[in-house]
Structures are given as structure tokens and as C-alpha cells.
Amino acid sequence: MTSPAPAFTRQPAAAPTVALQSVRKAYGDFVAVDGLSFEIPQGSIFGLLGPNGAGKTSTIRMMIGITMPDSGEVRMFGEPFRRAHLDRIGYLPEERGLYRKMTVVDQLTLFGELHGLARAEATRRSQQWCERLDLKDWLAKRVDELSKGMQQKVQFIGALLHEPDFVIMDEPFYGLDPVNATILKDVLLEQKKAGRTILFSTHRMDQVEKLCDSMCLVNHGKPVLQGGVSEVKARWGKRNVQIDYEGDASFLRSSPLLEVFNDYGNHVEVRLKPAADPQDLLREAMQRVRVNRFELMEPSLEEIFIETVGKANA
Amino acid sequence: MHKIWLIARREYLDKVRTKAFLVTTILFPALLYGLAVLPARLMTQKKGGTHHVVIVTSKQSEGEQVRDRLNDHNNSGLAFAAEISTDTSEANRAALRGRVDRNEIDGFLWADDGSIAVDKAQYVGRETSDMIEMADYQRALTRVVEKDRLAAAGLKDQDLDQLLKPVEVEAVRFEGGKESHGTSAMFILGIVCAVLIYTTVLIYGIQVMRSVLEEKSSRIVEVMLASASAKELMAGKILGVAAAGLTQLAIWAVAGSVYGVPILAAQAGGSFSIPLRAYIGLPVFFLFGFLIYAAMYAALAAAVNTDQEAQQMQMIFLVPLMMTMALMYQIMRAPNAPLSVFLSIFPLTSPVLMYLRIVVSQPPAWQVAASIGVLLATFYGIVVVCARIYRVGILMYGKRPTLPEIMKWLRYA
Numbered sequence: 229m230t231s232p233a234p235a236f237t238r239q240p241a242a243a244p245t246v247a248l249q250s251v252r253k254a255y256g257d258f259v260a261v262d263g264l265s266f267e268i269p270q271g272s273i274f275g276l277l278g279p280n281g282a283g284k285t286s287t288i289r290m291m292i293g294i295t296m297p298d299s300g301e302v303r304m305f306g307e308p309f310r311r312a313h314l315d316r317i318g319y320l321p322e323e324r325g326l327y328r329k330m331t332v333v334d335q336l337t338l339f340g341e342l343h344g345l346a347r348a349e350a351t352r353r354s355q356q357w358c359e360r361l362d363l364k365d366w367l368a369k370r371v372d373e374l375s376k377g378m379q380q381k382v383q384f385i386g387a388l389l390h391e392p393d394f395v396i397m398d399e400p401f402y403g404l405d406p407v408n409a410t411i412l413k414d415v416l417l418e419q420k421k422a423g424r425t426i427l428f429s430t431h432r433m434d435q436v437e438k439l440c441d442s443m444c445l446v447n448h449g450k451p452v453l454q455g456g457v458s459e460v461k462a463r464w465g466k467r468n469v470q471i472d473y474e475g476d477a478s479f480l481r482s483s484p485l486l487e488v489f490n491d492y493g494n495h496v497e498v499r500l501k502p503a504a505d506p507q508d509l510l511r512e513a514m515q516r517v518r519v520n521r522f523e524l525m526e527p528s529l530e531e532i533f534i535e536t537v538g539k540a541n542a
Numbered sequence: 543m544h545k546i547w548l549i550a551r552r553e554y555l556d557k558v559r560t561k562a563f564l565v566t567t568i569l570f571p572a573l574l575y576g577l578a579v580l581p582a583r584l585m586t587q588k589k590g591g592t593h594h595v596v597i598v599t600s601k602q603s604e605g606e607q608v609r610d611r612l613n614d615h616n617n618s619g620l621a622f623a624a625e626i627s628t629d630t631s632e633a634n635r636a637a638l639r640g641r642v643d644r645n646e647i648d649g650f651l652w653a654d655d656g657s658i659a660v661d662k663a664q665y666v667g668r669e670t671s672d673m674i675e676m677a678d679y680q681r682a683l684t685r686v687v688e689k690d691r692l693a694a695a696g697l698k699d700q701d702l703d704q705l706l707k708p709v710e711v712e713a714v715r716f717e718g719g720k721e722s723h724g725t726s727a728m729f730i731l732g733i734v735c736a737v738l739i740y741t742t743v744l745i746y747g748i749q750v751m752r753s754v755l756e757e758k759s760s761r762i763v764e765v766m767l768a769s770a771s772a773k774e775l776m777a778g779k780i781l782g783v784a785a786a787g788l789t790q791l792a793i794w795a796v797a798g799s800v801y802g803v804p805i806l807a808a809q810a811g812g813s814f815s816i817p818l819r820a821y822i823g824l825p826v827f828f829l830f831g832f833l834i835y836a837a838m839y840a841a842l843a844a845a846v847n848t849d850q851e852a853q854q855m856q857m858i859f860l861v862p863l864m865m866t867m868a869l870m871y872q873i874m875r876a877p878n879a880p881l882s883v884f885l886s887i888f889p890l891t892s893p894v895l896m897y898l899r900i901v902v903s904q905p906p907a908w909q910v911a912a913s914i915g916v917l918l919a920t921f922y923g924i925v926v927v928c929a930r931i932y933r934v935g936i937l938m939y940g941k942r943p944t945l946p947e948i949m950k951w952l953r954y955a
Binding site for chain 2: 256289321324325326330338342343
């Protein structure tokens with residue numbers, strides 16, 4: 229239903245949609261963002277991760293001109309950020325908010341108009357979107373008559389109505405039931421296919437793992453891990469091992485090779501120390517127990533997150 | 543500009559489409575009527591009914607004359623069923639007190655020769671709050687005593703009423719080469735106009751505060767800021783609410799010229815027209831007053847998180863505005879006194895008080911110019927400061943900022 233924007237508004241493939249260059253922002257003595265740089269290639273999904281208070285929202289606010297960086301530069305569509313870019317950016321903030329007394333259609337039309345759409349066009353698109361997301365019967369209803377999930381969908385539509393080239397989604401699935409979460413996920417993937425660039429800000433590592441092409445993990449305003457999602461995981465290395473066994477595996481508890489050890493009776497999950505060789509572990513295990521399965525696992529992003537942030541904040 | 547317009551339109555419709563707007567549009571003039579016209583009406587209204595009183599004088603004829611005078615010439619509209627008594631003993635006084643107590647009479651007028659010799663009589667009754675009734679006793683007794691005294695000085699009795707006839711002084715305003723009658727009507731118009739500006743500035747200022755608080759607490763402000771700047775948001779909001787206020791004032795101005803003028807004309811005892819300057823000044827001084835207070839309200843609401851906090855803090859700048867209501871009467875009595883001049887130039891009181899002076903008198907042009915000049919300068923300064931507080935405040939949640947923190951906000955880029 230959404231026709232792609234005319235080709236001439238697109239930047240050449242070389243220019244990333246967003247480029248942050250050594251961006252820094254302090255509020256008084258508190259440094260919210262400290263020398264952050266990353267690029268988001270056009271047509272990709274980018275995950276901005278980090279614990280609460282890491283500087284994610286501060287970073288996003290600088291991308292849409294709510295605040296200005298103290299130093300460094302935000303480049304948007306290949307140029308230094310200008311307010312005119314806002315017409316090409318869609319934003320779903322983590323803190324959802326709508327005018328409670330406005331009707332759904334009025335609200336969406338206003339959002340569209342504020343992003344440069346003509347009134348009639350904004351209304352027409354609002355109706356189409358509401359039809360698609362099962363909100364058709366609620367168009368003329370006031371926002372405060374809607375359920376939380378429906379309000380969320382209205383907000384979601386508001387961020388996409390003007391067919392932005394760059395979509396910022398802060399915890400887009402938070403509080404949604406699985407059915408609606410799937411619907412919205414499909415919409416986002418469709419946006420990606422249409423060549424749009426999407427930034428996800430979230431704590432939910434499983435979503436990043438499934439949806440994102442690249443990511444940046446921030447902690448205390450600084451980037452601690454960044455790159456392509458598979459690249460980050462590969463860099464982390466395969467250090468998780470699952471062993472199915474028969475016998476007594478308690479010797480592993482004191483093994484100098486291991487960092488983490490969890491025994492489930494006839495199945496253990498362990499993590500090797502960074503320099504340890506899994507072959508040594510296998511040899512050691514074969515001497516003590518009967519090994520039925522020995523598998524090297526890729527770490528999940530969640531593990532990487534907990535490990536990285538946990539260590540830094542310890 | 544387009545975004546300011548979109549935000550203003552939303553705000554305007556949000557305010558005008560409410561029931562509260564409709565209700566205040568209708569009820570407020572009724573309230574004003576009650577406030578400005580009714581007390582005067584009630585004071586001058588004839589009461590009707592009969593009052594039972596005893597008139598105590600040393601001579602029977604004196605008492606009778608007082609009774610006749612009371613019944614023929616009174617402003618209270620009462621009928622006086624008066625007994626005459628010439629018993630001026632203390633025992634009779636005590637007895638009369640007893641009758642008042644037992645509700646047999648409403649009161650008694652004690653005017654024996656001894657009292658009259660020292661120019662002081664007494665009315666003793668259960669109710670003495672009706673100033674008009676009291677004035678009736680005063681006038682009737684004075685007239686009888688005057689006649690007695692003149693007769694004693696050798697003047698013939700039948701001429702005396704003619705000689706003592708009072709002369710009425712009519713108040714006529716003269717300005718711009720035209721005479722107009724009806725000082726009390728002017729007074730009422732002054733009160734109405736001052737209360738109008740005061741109330742609308744206050745009500746609509748608070749509307750801005752509420753609206754900012756709502757946007758902040760519903761977190762919609764973050765969405766809005768993704769397409770409009772904080773300045774556009776604040777400007778649009780204030781202009782939208784201002785337009786709602788002007789709409790209401792326009793309705794009242796039209797209603798006032800249609801329904802209010804006859805009431806004022808009746809008060810003036812003839813014809814009355816609202817001077818043009820009252821119409822022109824209304825939107826001008828409303829806008830100045832509103833814009834200054836609205837900017838402060840917006841900044842205040844942005845800096846705090848809840849209605850209660852805002853309510854407490856708003857008193858700081860509301861005091862001058864409320865003062866205007868307390869000082870209104872003084873200003874009208876002495877519109878050109880130094881205090882009046884000062885308060886009609888001081889920007890937190892001038893929107894109400896300069897307008898009031900313009901309606902009831904004609905202040906010198908330089909004072910009007912000074913008032914507007916100071917308002918313009920204040921408006922500019924306040925908007926610059928408040929926009930900065932607003933811009934930072936709307937994204938701050940959690941504890942209420944301290945003053946030093948707010949000062950720090952002013953320096954943020």
C-alpha cells in the first residue's frame with residue numbers, strides 16, 4: 229500500500245542514512261553520551277542496545293534535533309543534520325503519548341501534517357493504515373477509549389504515516405501481545421524491503437538477534453561493542469559448550485579451563501575461559517565420563533550483553 | 543510557521559470544543575451581572591412592607607410631623623406604622639426595649655429635646671443594617687428639627703418646606719467635546735471590563751499550564767518534538783489558547799453591547815453607550831496580559847511534574863494579578879494618582895489596570911504608550927527566558943528542579 233518515495237530523494241548507496249561522528253553530550257557534570265560514532269547503512273536495521281541510562285535516548289534525541297551535541301557531528305542522509313530532515317524521519321519514542329481527547333483520525337492527520345503531508349493526504353493514509361492494522365472501527369473514537377495495545381498501534385502508524393526514509397523505534401514491541409507484535413514486525417520488515425533504514429533501541433536481545441543487521445552496544449555513554457550482528461558474535465568466539473554425558477561430571481567444577489559451569493545431571497552447560505582450547509576440555513571429559521554429545525555453541529547476544537555490561541558495571 | 547499554525551489550530555479546537563467553554567461563555571456574563579449590577583440594584587431597590595416603630599419626642603406635634611415625613615418622603619419604600627409617645631422617661635425607654643425584644647415593634651426613634659439639643663438622636667431596633675432605612679429616619683427627623691429651629695428664629699411655617707427643598711447634583715462626564723451622563727454606569731463598566739481582563743488572563747493562563755502538564759505527563763511532547771521544535775510547540779500552544787480566549791471575549795463583547803448597554807442605560811437614567819476605546823483596549827490588553835502570564839505558566843508547567851506542584855508555585859506570579867482586583871476601586875476613584883499611574887505601567891498589573899483607567903478616564907497618551915512599551919519589552923524578555931526553561935523542562939521527569947538548576951537550564955545550548 230505504501231508506494232516507495234521517488235528515486236531522486238534517495239541518497240546514493242554509498243552514503244549511510246545516519247552517521248554519528250564522535251558525538252558527545254553532557255548535562256552539567258553528567259556525561260550522557262561520550263564519543264559515540266557509528267553508521268547505519270541505507271536499507272538496514274540497526275540495533276542500539278544498552279542498559280537503562282546508557283545514553284540511548286540521549287543519542288536518539290540528538291539524531292532528531294531535540295538536543296544538539298556538545299561536540300561531534302550527526303549526519304543524516306549524507307549531510308549535516310538539518311531540521312528539514314525531520315520530514316523524512318519517523319520516531320516512535322519509548323514513552324508513548326497521544327492527545328487523549330483527540331480522535332484517532334484527527335491525531336494521525338495532525339502527525340502527518342506536522343511531517344509535511346497535505347491534510348487530505350494525511351487523512352487518506354491514516355484511514356488506509358487503520359484498515360490494515362484492524363483499527364478501522366476506531367478511527368472516529370477518542371484516544372482515551374482505546375486499549376493500550378491499540379494506542380500503541382496508533383502511535384506506530386503515526387511514525388510511519390509520512391513514509392519516512394529513516395525510522396526510529398524505541399522498544400516498539402513493548403507491551404504488545406504476540407499477535408500484534410508479529411503484525412508490527414512484518415510491517416517493519418516490509419519497510420526494510422522498501423529500502424528504508426530502521427533503528428531499533430531495545431533491551432530485548434532476542435529481537436535484535438533476529439531482526440538487526442548491525443548493532444552498537446552502549447554503556448555509560450560509550451560504545452562497548454559494535455559491528456554486524458554475526459560479526460560481533462563471531463568475534464566473541466564459540467566459548468559455550470554443551471555436553472551430554474553418563475557418569476560423574478563433578479570434576480568439571482574445578483577445571484581450570486572453565487569460567488561458568490552448570491550441571492543438570494546428565495547434561496552440562498559450561499563456558500570456556502577466553503584462552504582455553506575446547507579440544508582440551510573434550511579430552512579431559514572423555515577420560516572421566518562417557519560423552520554422548522559435545523557441542524560448541526555460538527553465544528547469544530543476551531549473554532554477550534550481560535557479560536559485557538555486567539563486567540563493566542561490576 | 544506552518545507547524546506553529548497546525549499546533550495552534552489543534553490547541554484552539556481542543557479548548558473551544560469543550561463543554562467548559564460553552565458553560566463559561568454563558569455563565570460568566572451572568573456572574574458579572576451579579577457582581578457588578580445586582581449589589582447596586584439591591585441597595586437601591588424599594589423594599590415594601592410595613593415597619594412598626596415608636597417615635598419618642600418631647601412634643602406630640604413633632605412626633606406626628608416626623609411620622610408624616612417618613613411616610614411621604616422615603617427611599618426605602620417602607621410604610622411606617624408609627625406610634626407617637628411623649629414619655630421620655632428612662633422607664634419608657636426600658637419598656638420600649640422590651641417591646642422590641644418581644645417582637646411587638648421593629649424599633650423606636652428616641653428624639654427627646656435633650657437629644658436634639660446635642661444634635662444626636664437614636665434609633666434602636668432589631669435590624670439596623672439597612673442604610674437606606676436609617677437615612678430615611680435621619681432625613682425625616684432633620685427636616686422636622688430644621689423647621690422647628692427656623693420657626694423659632696421667626697420664619698413662617700408654611701414657607702419652610704419650599705425653602706428647604708434640596709437640589710440634586712447630576713454627574714456629567716465631559717470628554718472629547720461631548721457630554722455623557724451616568725457616572726455609576728461608567729463605574730459598573732469599569733468593573734466589568736477590569737474583571738473581564740483579569741478573569742480571561744487567569745483562566746486562559748491556567749489552560750496553558752494544564753495543557754503543558756498534560757503533554758508532559760502523557761509523554762506526547764516527545765512525539766511532537768520529533769517534528770516541531772520546542773519554540774514552535776510553545777508558540778503554537780500559546781497562540782491557540784489566545785485565539786480561544788479572544789473568541790470568548792468577542793462573544794462577550796457582542797453580547798455586552800446588545801444586552802449590557804440597556805442595563806447600563808437604566809443605571810445611567812437615560813442613554814448610555816460603551817466608548818469605542820473600551821472595545822479596542824479589550825483584545826489589546828488581554829493579549830498582552832495573557833501572553834506574558836501564559837509564557838510564565840508554560841515555563842512553570844514544564845519545570846514541574848504535577849498539577850499540585852504547579853498550583854503551589856503559581857502563587858509567586860499570581861499575587862500581582864490578584865492585587866489588581868483589590869485595587870480596582872481605588873484606581874477608579876483616583877485614576878491619575880501616582881499609585882494608579884505606577885500600577886498601570888508595571889507590566890504584571892498594567893494589562894488590567896491601564897485598561898481600567900482607559901475605560902473610566904482618559905490617561906495621558908504618554909502613559910498609555912509607556913504601559914504598552916513596557917509590556918512589549920517584558921513580553922520579549924519573558925518569552926526568551928521562559929522558552930528556555932520550557933525547552934529543557936518538558937523533557938525532564940522526576941524530582942522538581944531547584945532554582946539553581948533552572949538557572950543552569952537557561953545556559954544550555
